[in-house]
Amino acid sequence: MAHGIPPVRTWTREEMMGRIAFFRDLTGSKGGLPDSPLPECERELINVIGFRPPSDEGGATTSPVGGDSARAAAIPIDEGFNLGFARARPGCGPLMHNHDTNETFMPVTGRWRCSWNEGEAEEHVDVGPCDVVSFPPGVARRFMNITYDQPEQEHVLLFVIAGNQPKAEFTPLAMRRVAEWQASQGGPA
Numbered sequence: 640m641a642h643g644i645p646p647v648r649t650w651t652r653e654e655m656m657g658r659i660a661f662f663r664d665l666t667g668s669k670g671g672l673p674d675s676p677l678p679e680c681e682r683e684l685i686n687v688i689g690f691r692p693p694s695d696e697g698g699a700t701t702s703p704v705g706g707d708s709a710r711a712a713a714i715p716i717d718e719g720f721n722l723g724f725a726r727a728r729p730g731c732g733p734l735m736h737n738h739d740t741n742e743t744f745m746p747v748t749g750r751w752r753c754s755w756n757e758g759e760a761e762e763h764v765d766v767g768p769c770d771v772v773s774f775p776p777g778v779a780r781r782f783m784n785i786t787y788d789q790p791e792q793e794h795v796l797l798f799v800i801a802g803n804q805p806k807a808e809f810t811p812l813a814m815r816r817v818a819e820w821q822a823s824q825g826g827p828a
Contacts, residue, residue: 660687660713663810667726670706673809673817676824682727683793688714689721689783693806702736703800703807717803724797725782732783734813740801742780749786749794755779757812781808 674680684704692702692709693819702709704723724747725732735757744753746768753772754763755777764783766772774780784794809817 647743649765658714658716664722664753665713666711666722667724668705668711670707671812672701672807674732675705677734677817677820679731680730682733683714684708685724685726686712687722687724688712688797689716689803690723690800691717691804693804694827695806700806700808703736703742703798703805718763719803721800721802721805722801723798725798727784727796728786728793729784731791733781733783734816735779736807736813737779737809737810738774738776738808739802739806740776741773742801743771743799744782745769745771745797745799747795747797749784749789749792749796750786750796751796752783754783757810776783 665685665687667683669675669681669683672680672684674818686704690702690704690709690712692706693700694700696706703721705757708723729749732751733756744751746766748768750764750765750767752763754761754776755778756762764772782796784796786792786794798804
C-alpha cells in the first residue's frame with residue numbers, strides 16, 4: 640500500500656448519501672457578496688462541496704460564494720477543494736475579484752465570458768459548454784453570461800476553487816462601482 644493512502648473500508652449507503660447532491664435539490668443564494676445588489680451582478684451561487692467563510696470575512700474579503708451560501712454546503716467536507724455553480728441571465732456576473740487559490744470555470748449551459756486583468760490590460764475569452772478556464776491566484780477575474788440570444792434564460796457555470804476555506808477579494812475598482820451604486824440608491828457611499 641502506498642504511503643498516505645487510507646485503507647479501503649466499506650461505506651454504507653447512508654454514509655455515501657451524505658456525499659451526494661442532486662442538482663434538482665440544490666438551492667443557492669443571490670446575496671452575501673459586496674456586488675450582489677448591483678443589477679449587472681445578479682446571479683445565484685450554489686455551494687455544492689466545501690466552502691466555509693474565511694476567518695477574516697468582511698468588507699471586500701469574503702467567501703467566493705458569499706457568507707450565506709458558504710454556510711450551506713450540500714456536501715460539507717474539507718478535502719482541499721470546493722465546487723459550486725453560478726446561475727445567471729445574460730449580461731450578469733460578478734465584478735472583478737481575486738482569489739487566494741486557483742479558480743476554474745466550466746460552462747454547463749450557454750456562453751460565458753471569462754475576463755482577467757482590469758482597465759486597459761483587461762483580456763477575455765468566450766467559452767461554451769465543457770470548455771475550461773483555470774485562473775491562478777493573484778489574477779483579477781470575472782465571468783459573465785453572454786448568451787444574449789436567450790435574454791430571459793438563466794445559464795449555468797460550474798466553478799471549482801482550491802483550498803478548504805478560500806478567500807475572494809473584490810478589486811478596488813469593483814468596490815468603487817459598489818460604492819457608486821450604493822450612493823445612487825441613497826445608501827452609504
